[in-house]
Amino acid sequence: xxxxxxYIIFIILxxxxxxxxxxxxIVVQVINYARKKKKYEAxxxxxxxxxxxxxxQTKLEVQEQxxxxxxxxxxxxxxxxxxxxxxxxxxxxxxxxxxxxSKISSAQELxxxxxxxxxxxxxxxxxxxxxxxxLSDAISQEVQWFQRNAYxxxxxxxxxxxNFTLSHPYxxxxxxxxxxxxxxNIVRHADATEIFIFLGVKDDYFTMEISxxxxxxxxxESNFQSNGMGINNMQKRIxxxxxxxxxxxxxxxxTRILFNxxxx
Amino acid sequence: xxGTLVYIELLLLLVGIYYLFLKFKNFNLPGLIFxxxxxxxxxxxxxxxxxxxxxxxxxxxxxNVFVAIEFVLLVIIMDKNIPAKLQWHKWSKIxxxxxxxLYMAEILYHKGIMDSFVFFSHTFISFYFxxxxxxxxxxxxxxxxxxxxxxxxxxxxxxxxxxxxxASFFINxxxxxxxxxxxxxxxxxxxxxxxxxxxxxxxxxxxAWLYAFICKYRETISSSSFxx
Numbered sequence: 001x002x003x004x005x006x007y008i009i010f011i012i013l014x015x016x017x018x019x020x021x022x023x024x025x026i027v028v029q030v031i032n033y034a035r036k037k038k039k040y041e042a043x044x045x046x047x048x049x050x051x052x053x054x055x056x057q058t059k060l061e062v063q064e065q066x067x068x069x070x071x072x073x074x075x076x077x078x079x080x081x082x083x084x085x086x087x088x089x090x091x092x093x094x095x096x097x098x099x100x101x102s103k104i105s106s107a108q109e110l111x112x113x114x115x116x117x118x119x120x121x122x123x124x125x126x127x128x129x130x131x132x133x134x135l136s137d138a139i140s141q142e143v144q145w146f147q148r149n150a151y152x153x154x155x156x157x158x159x160x161x162x163n164f165t166l167s168h169p170y171x172x173x174x175x176x177x178x179x180x181x182x183x184x185n186i187v188r189h190a191d192a193t194e195i196f197i198f199l200g201v202k203d204d205y206f207t208m209e210i211s212x213x214x215x216x217x218x219x220x221e222s223n224f225q226s227n228g229m230g231i232n233n234m235q236k237r238i239x240x241x242x243x244x245x246x247x248x249x250x251x252x253x254x255t256r257i258l259f260n261x262x263x264x
Numbered sequence: 265x266x267g268t269l270v271y272i273e274l275l276l277l278l279v280g281i282y283y284l285f286l287k288f289k290n291f292n293l294p295g296l297i298f299x300x301x302x303x304x305x306x307x308x309x310x311x312x313x314x315x316x317x318x319x320x321x322x323x324x325x326x327x328n329v330f331v332a333i334e335f336v337l338l339v340i341i342m343d344k345n346i347p348a349k350l351q352w353h354k355w356s357k358i359x360x361x362x363x364x365x366l367y368m369a370e371i372l373y374h375k376g377i378m379d380s381f382v383f384f385s386h387t388f389i390s391f392y393f394x395x396x397x398x399x400x401x402x403x404x405x406x407x408x409x410x411x412x413x414x415x416x417x418x419x420x421x422x423x424x425x426x427x428x429x430x431a432s433f434f435i436n437x438x439x440x441x442x443x444x445x446x447x448x449x450x451x452x453x454x455x456x457x458x459x460x461x462x463x464x465x466x467x468x469x470x471x472a473w474l475y476a477f478i479c480k481y482r483e484t485i486s487s488s489s490f491x492x
Contacts, residue, residue, distance in 0.1 A: 009442060019430055020431040023431050034413035
């Protein structure tokens with residue numbers, strides 16, 4: 001009886017010890033879980049804030065780039081057409097009926113071209129609202145405007161489905177800005193004559209490739225912040241979208257930039 | 265060893281009383297009056313229990329009355345402090361109803377409260393607060409907005425009761441059997457170890473609640489609130 005009593009009390013104490021440990025384990029696990037959840041929430045908020053900051057910056061950059069394009073086009077293209085129209089109309093001699101008719105017809109033709117240019121420019125100025133028709137359409141408009149530039153031979157291959165958009169709300173604008181940034185870099189730094197742009201989707205990844213036959217540059221990944229080509233910004237945005245950016249370049253060998261961004 | 269633990273227990277109880285009566289004088293701790301009654305009642309019950317035990321006077325009736333009042337106070341305190349979004353409130357009434365049904369049945373069975381301890385009612389209290397602990401933790405980790413548990417006073421209030429009841433579950437369950445062994449002079453060491461453990465679990469309980477008061481005090485001072 002005594003052995004049995006001792007034994008039973010021993011069992012009760014062992015069970016109590018086990019329950020005590022289990023109770024502590026549960027409490028510690030709940031605290032840890034709550035802490036991790038809180039940390040995750042903080043990281044998520046930080047990420048959202050980063051997204052918001054990048055979005056505002058991207059919007060500003062898109063606007064600035066669009067205005068630059070606008071100004072350049074007004075000066076180089078529409079301005080020239082209107083100047084030419086002015087010169088043509090100024091040279092009209094009302095006494096020479098045949099030449100007058102021809103000159104008015106030429107002036108009319110120039111005005112028509114100017115109106116057409118203004119319409120294209122107006123479309124470009126819509127900027128963000130272009131996204132409403134999908135990323136593919138927005139990029140096509142941008143490339144179309146760029147193709148009018150006589151300095152570059154632009155080849156554009158668009159394999160995106162109609163109305164394609166990336167699921168992340170900010171991704172489309174970020175990608176649009178990436179393209180603008182790359183084209184701007186080519187114009188400002190590359191001394192290129194040919195540009196190739198490819199858009200496509202593979203394995204739920206959106207791919208954008210932009211290459212040129214320009215002078216290329218010495219690319220040092222660890223020091224891309226100071227090269228003044230906005231690569232740091234591009235890298236930041238790509239990271240926010242969980243995508244990748246590969247730059248393949250060498251001096252006098254052109255540049256090829258490849259973006260891969262998850263569609264979902 | 266028991267002596268040291270009892271002094272620690274008493275000290276924690278007194279510091280708890282200090283917080284309730286002095287620190288929270290101008291702050292709103294939900295159910296403050298019930299906390300105060302519980303602490304003062306516990307303090308005097310423990311003193312009375314010790315005195316009667318020292319004079320070898322039966323003290324079951326003291327603990328029988330105390331258990332019922334303690335349970336009601338704890339249920340009210342939890343009901344007033346656990347946030348509505350953790351959906352515990354309806355279980356307070358159900359818990360009180362089941363407890364009093366069991367309590368009355370036991371009193372009728374023993375023909376009064378004088379000679380026998382209300383064992384089943386006491387076991388139900390353990391079961392109730394273990395379930396409360398599990399449900400609370402489950403709903404806490406399911407909350408959309410995370411709560412920083414280690415600084416949340418409700419978490420420590422629940423944890424205090426949960427630790428005490430969960431750890432002492434088997435001791436409570438077999439307590440009458442252990443007392444029988446003790447009275448029949450077999451396995452005397454068991455009652456000593458169990459006394460130490462009970463005091464130790466009380467120390468856990470009062471420590472957790474004292475920390476809860478400190479958290480609530482800090483929270484009130486900084487005017488921040490969780491669960492918003």
